[in-house]
Amino acid sequence: VSSRDATFLSGDAQARLGDIVGAREVTRQPRELAAVGASSEGVPTFLVRPGTASEIAEVVRLAAKLGAVVLPVGTASRRPRTSSRPRILLDIKRLDHVTFLDETSLVVQVQAGATGLGLEELLRPRGLTLGDFPPAVLGSTVGGMLSVRTPGKSSPRHGFLEDAVLGVSAVLADGRTLHTRVAPRRATGPDLGRVLLGSEGSLGIMTGCVLRIHRRPETRLLDAHRLPDFAAAVTAAAAALRSDAKPAALRLFDPAEAAAYLGEEIAPGAAVLCVATAGPSELATVDREIFASFAQQHGGTPLGPGPAEIWWKRRFGQGSQTTAPSLEITAPLHRLPIVHAAIQAAAVGAGRRARAHASRLDEWSGCLFVTLLDGERPDPAGPARAAVTQAAHAAGADLVGVRDADFLPYLAALKARLDPAGIFGDPS
């Protein structure tokens, strides 16, 4: 234990943090640290649970005085970043209030600690929704969802989650609080909220945001089609999307994934395209029919809504669960079949098998979720992972969480301006 760490521990840090957030909301208990994905090993670590944005600002100012770093933690879906300095972990789950709901403009202001599902619970009885985003994504806190940019948080009708952000509230390293202003669109300089979105809390702590919301659809229709192979399913879906169909959600299973997920008997040896459409019933119907017609053109046969209902229920956590995919990648829509084939070949080359489904497609791109198998057993961490990753990348896919090499020096310089003392740690 270094002298600084010793001072931090033995000094009045806990008391001073307690003065800000309340003594009960400061802890060093290993069990409580473990609950947010942190460990009590290594550098001294406090977990604090502020209840307001101004408490966060005070914690940040205190951290500057104590030489500690402040790192946000969420639902333990990601580990807090490591640091060589004492850590103050910020659990913002108490900041879970909806502070403003504008049902005229369909805009909601929510604190960063609210979960997507919690927000949905408030919106549902009012006939409102955050949008057709994957339910799995909505389990995280709003702050967590927006601090990491991934292609998976999207829907063909409602776009990407970060595009639904009309305003951001945050605390900067010097303890200043800021709120970017809300307008449907503007032409008054760069989109300043984009400095903080996706920056994982390394440039500022997001305390809340203003989001677009939607009216719940009047109708929701499900449908499914059997297609000869995965490539045909992608081609059919792409043709439908590019004919302006706007589905609520899509899922394309390759034959192995279809068998594992929907059951062996539904479409043996074939790929399955599941379509959910929503909106005014005439539009939901025409969207469904556009998909049906392109599926047919690409050698498909209708399966009716049955398989799609299995998918839809599981999407909301009902029915039997399957293991999490080993790999999530994104690719331009027209390259998905090529990437898929490359992944299959690489998996076989490494003595494994791969099955996959595509989801979150729009006119331009889609996500591929790959499960690696050793025999029948999922093998996410096995030797095939690196080979498959490499092959997918070579075939034109992007791996989630990549850093843009061109901008590394700029990110470091921006960090130096906004957080010269490194209170928010190093960029992960």
Place this chain on the structure above:
Amino acid sequence: MSVFVPHHVSVWYRPAVTAPVPLDELRRQLAAVVGDRRVSTREPDRAHYARDMWPRLLLGLRDGAPAAYPPDLVVWPHTVEEIRDVVALARKLHVPLVPYGAGSGVAGGALPLFGGITLDLKRMDRILAVDEGALTVEAEAGINGERLERDLDRRGYTLGHFPSSIYCSTLGGWLAARSGGQMSTKYGKIEDMVLGVTAVTGRGEIVTTGRHGRATSGPDWTQLLVGSEGTLGVIASARLRIHRRPEVRHLRGFEFPRLTAGLEAIRRVLQRGLRPAVVRLYDEFDSAMNFARGDHTETRRPGAPPIGGRSGQSQAPLPGHGALPDIPIGVPARDDGPLAWVRTLVPGLGGAGKRILQAGLGVALERPRLLNALLESAATSLSRHGCLLIVGVEGGKARADVEADLVWRELSQAGGKDLGTGPGERWLSRRYAVSYEMPKMFSSGAFVDTMEVASTWERLLDLYTGVRRAIGEHAFVMAHFSHAYPEGCSIYFTFAGHAPNRAAAERKYDAIWRDGLAAATRAGGTISHHHGVGLLKAPFMADEHRESMALYQAVKDTLDPEGICNPGKMGLKAPRDLAGVQR
């Protein structure tokens, strides 16, 4: 070097120009980068690049005053590497540098406030790739908007971006100022279309954004460079989403008894998940002008192709034609803008109004409050019409046909009277038929300009009445609502004023913007929806963004540490030690 700074700017801005660089030396070094023929120090070039389309500058031009902000040199780069070398040189010497597209900006954004280098990008006008698999286009920043759209159209695609400046603006200009087109409700603004840019930062380095799409972690550099109006660097090329050219286009006019009824109808349509491409609602005055001009009747220019088809039917846009009519070459100034529109109302005005207008339009415009009040009472009785809404739905036939029916039905249920295809068709055929000559009214001592603000629906009426009242103290004002979104809408005010001399006109002009934008901020709106900030709105950026300006300043200091990129704009801090050019 003398710098003229207009009254409303000098309040907050004190230029600091030191350590002069000899012109000949700078010219020689720039010629070594781009070639001798692509550097100019000639007076006609300097005079030309001293202006954009900011109406305030026309007041000086009318008086024959010398250009206030000439660059010292104009440079025409051909490649992104040349831009990089020019910026690196400018950075080394601390010489200011301003990118320039087609000069159609209306906020003074491209004016070289401290001289230095103007970088005209028009020679970088290539389409680098149209990727039909990925449905993207990559083009250089200097490409003219019409050329880009026509090229895509020939291949069966559209960008979906139709600003009224499309014939005289560039892709780079659109991105720099967050341009919006007339079909933004369906296709979005330019910031919604762009996937990535290649730019040269103020550090003289080439960077490409958006390579990994949404997979990238860290700030979204694309959305920081877009809208930065040259203050962070120079956008050299961009990759954008394109769409299949729409198979059908349905256009309709609707008439609403009141403005509020029309707005409510639009809100209902959009919040039901319907996405018309065109949504334009004219306020009572603007509608009255439209109706008085016969814009609601089913007339077509002789020989012009039918665009919307017969009522209830649709027709594919003509191949190679897209949504873009032929450029209106040689269109004579049809009218003097708002003045002529006022004139169309004269026959219906009562005694006092008629007397005032007969005394001369200039005289009338000098009593804006009276004029606005007279027109307010006249417009309703004159027109016997309410507010005109033009709405268009387009896209793939199967879906657009159904969507159009749903939109018409929703509008009818909200109290709209269906006027058939005439008004939309007429708007579509006329929407670019503006004169490219200086409006005649400028020579008669009057001026005209537009102010585009936006807010969420909940604040929209406050925004409308607040800004309209603020402008109405000084000028004749009318408005239409376009660029509607599920969460809000933009308002486009057109105003015309008059003053006896240039100094008085400039004072009045500045007061209109000061009061109008303050009213917009007070109502919780934004001060610009798609024209940008430039010099005009720079003093109001602090009120617009407040403490968030710290983020912009941090990004500015990161990408342009010497402050050479378009200094004096956007409300950013003044650079400390810019070099002047010794002529």
